[in-house]
Amino acid sequence: MISLAQVRADTPACEHLIHFNNAGCALSPAxxxxxxxxxxxxxxxxxxxxxxxxxxxxxxxxxxxxxxxxxxxxxxxxxxxxxxxxxxxxxxxxxxxxxxxxxxxxxxxxxxxxxxxxxxxxxxxxxxxxxxxxxxxxxxxxxxxxxxxxxxxxxxxxxxxxxxxxxxxxxxxxxxxxxxxxxxxxxxxxxxxxxxxxxxxxxxxxxxxxxxxxxxxxxxxxxxxxxxxxxxxxxxxxxxxxxxxxxxxxxxxxxxxxxxxxxxxxxxxxxxxxxxxxxxxxLGMESIEARVRLLAESLNRRLQSIDGVEVHERSANLSGIVTLSRVNTEAGTLRENLQTLGVNTSVAKKQNARLDLDSVLDRDVLRASLHYYNSEEEVTRFVDLLAAS
The missing domain is CATH 3.40.640.10 (Type I PLP-dependent aspartate aminotransferase-like (Major domain))
Known part of the structure; x- marks a missing residue:
């Protein structure tokens, strides 16, 4: 069992930002x-x-x-x-x-x-x-x-x-x-x-x-x-x-x-x-995987309820990476807006996925990637900010 309080205490940046860019570069333990x-x-x-x-x-x-x-x-x-x-x-x-x-x-x-x-x-x-x-x-x-x-x-x-x-x-x-x-x-x-x-x-x-x-x-x-x-x-x-x-x-x-x-x-x-x-x-990889999947499933489920948001994962076998699009809003703009509010995400660019994003979706997508030190409260905050954007 992972102690959320302990792993967040071991990760000083958790005090001042929501880091959903772990698929880019995670926050290191102190x-x-x-x-x-x-x-x-x-x-x-x-x-x-x-x-x-x-x-x-x-x-x-x-x-x-x-x-x-x-x-x-x-x-x-x-x-x-x-x-x-x-x-x-x-x-x-x-x-x-x-x-x-x-x-x-x-x-x-x-x-x-x-x-x-x-x-x-x-x-x-x-x-x-x-x-x-x-x-x-x-x-x-x-x-x-x-x-x-x-x-x-x-x-x-x-x-x-x-x-x-x-x-x-x-x-x-x-x-x-x-x-x-x-x-x-x-x-x-x-x-x-x-x-x-x-x-x-x-x-x-x-x-x-x-x-x-x-x-x-x-x-x-x-x-x-x-x-x-x-x-x-x-x-x-x-x-x-x-x-x-x-x-x-x-x-x-x-x-x-x-x-x-x-x-x-x-x-x-x-x-x-x-x-x-x-x-x-x-911590043990079994515990890490279980917590990451729990958070990703929670985020995926909550995003489904936001009008104008499309989640792009299509299988039941999910990881901590959740990609999405917002109607009438570029992924890059979403990322910048969230960052000004203390939330780190990233953009998966279509020119870096010519056989997928470029040919299938024809657009960049916002990527939120969660780790075990993230919290349910952070998921809620992210969803609320996205819904209000």
């Missing part, structure tokens, strides 16, 4: 900010290398905490500067050839889809895009039916940036495994709000960012790389951290997910992300 600033001060006092040596245990804590959260082995975890870099590193390690097919969906994150388009244009990889159904979900059977002898990989976003529907990645993982396909999952919007058990999901790669529902610092992310999959893969780039220089003309790529890491990193951010992961683990 302990995370303290860990980051303490290390920056240590660098100032000792020097960067010396501070890293001093903080070696705090730096290394990131790996077991994330492994615990995801139910995987520490050796399968790589620290990355962003989820996009993590996803690209995984994709580019596959050595796809002209004519190879990659299956994806029309809700795919913009940066991921751009990377796939880039592979298609530069290397002749064929991109097959599966449309979502009327309920906003990708039917796993449609993915299965789209597999051919040329299919090499499936890429799927668990929860999209522009809609809060939760995709069936466990079922898709089974299909990919049965057909010998590499399965890449973008969990940016789900990790930290939905329990992820990689023993059940059976994906080859899964990426996430620290700044969203994990409540970590910006400039941090991770890549899960299945140990069996990575044994035969070569990362798109290496350095003296991910490989050993064995002789003047030879090198050896290190075993495990470390092969995707770089030596240079945001050390203070890595320490902060480790603290954020520890905080999430202390």
């Amino acid at each position: 302990a995370v900010t303290t860990a980051v600033t303490n290390h920056l001060r240590l660098e100032q006092e000792l020097g960067g290398y010396e501070a890293a040596n001093e903080a070696e245990r705090n730096i290394a804590a990131f790996y077991p905490e994330l492994a615990k959260l995801l139910h995987c082995d520490e050796s399968e975890i790589a620290f990355m500067e962003s989820a996009t870099r993590a996803w690209q590193s995984a994709l580019l390690s596959l050595d796809l050839q002209p004519g190879d097919q990659v299956l994806t969906a029309d809700n795919e994150y913009a940066s991921n889809y751009l990377s796939l388009l880039y592979l298609s244009r530069r290397h002749g990889v064929e991109l097959i895009t599966i449309p979502s159904g009327d309920d906003g979900l990708i039917d796993p059977q449609r993915i299965a039916d789209s597999i051919t002898a040329k299919t090499r990989a499936v890429a799927l976003t668990h929860v999209a940036s522009q809609r809060g529907d939760v995709q069936a990645i466990t079922e898709v993982g089974e299909i990919a495994l049965e057909n010998g396909l590499v399965f890449l999952v973008d969990a940016c919007q789900s990790v930290g709000q939905i329990e992820l058990n990689l023993k059940q999901i059976k994906c080859d790669f899964l990426c996430g960012t620290g700044r969203k529902y994990l409540r970590g610092p910006r400039g941090t992310g991770f890549l899960y790389a299945n140990r069996e999959t990575t044994q035969s893969l070569v990362p798109p780039a290496i350095d003296l951290h991910s490989a050993n220089w064995a002789s003047p003309s030879e090198f050896e790529i290190k075993a495990g997910a470390i092969r995707f890491e770089s030596w240079e990193r945001n050390v203070a951010g890595m320490i902060g992300l480790g603290k954020a992961l520890k905080y999430a683990n202390s």
Whole structure:
């Protein structure tokens, strides 16, 4: 059971604003900010290398905490500067050839889809895009039916940036495994709000960012790389951290997910992300997910009663992300008006969702994304302000 009073006390900004922009960048617990600033001060006092040596245990804590959260082995975890870099590193390690097919969906994150388009244009990889159904979900059977002898990989976003529907990645993982396909999952919007058990999901790669529902610092992310999959893969780039220089003309790529890491990193951010992961683990993902769903369902239900407001989530499988439109009011105007009243939201722009918002809705939408430290009173305040707008 989560103590709302305690988690709000641990989040100082809750005193003066309503933060419904957790899908963009969540508010960090005070302990995370303290860990980051303490290390920056240590660098100032000792020097960067010396501070890293001093903080070696705090730096290394990131790996077991994330492994615990995801139910995987520490050796399968790589620290990355962003989820996009993590996803690209995984994709580019596959050595796809002209004519190879990659299956994806029309809700795919913009940066991921751009990377796939880039592979298609530069290397002749064929991109097959599966449309979502009327309920906003990708039917796993449609993915299965789209597999051919040329299919090499499936890429799927668990929860999209522009809609809060939760995709069936466990079922898709089974299909990919049965057909010998590499399965890449973008969990940016789900990790930290939905329990992820990689023993059940059976994906080859899964990426996430620290700044969203994990409540970590910006400039941090991770890549899960299945140990069996990575044994035969070569990362798109290496350095003296991910490989050993064995002789003047030879090198050896290190075993495990470390092969995707770089030596240079945001050390203070890595320490902060480790603290954020520890905080999430202390609360328990089951409790976090239950509370986030409760708040999102409450918001979704109340929004249905406001004339002129349309909610765009179409399935019963909801996350903490709720997207909406207001008749005769641009999403950007709504966001600005709410911010002046102390409510943070964000706008999902149609140019960043060409296959969804652009082609289906043809407009930007307001995105309200809730976390466990939000309250029912904040939901009520948000709905009242929206109704009065």
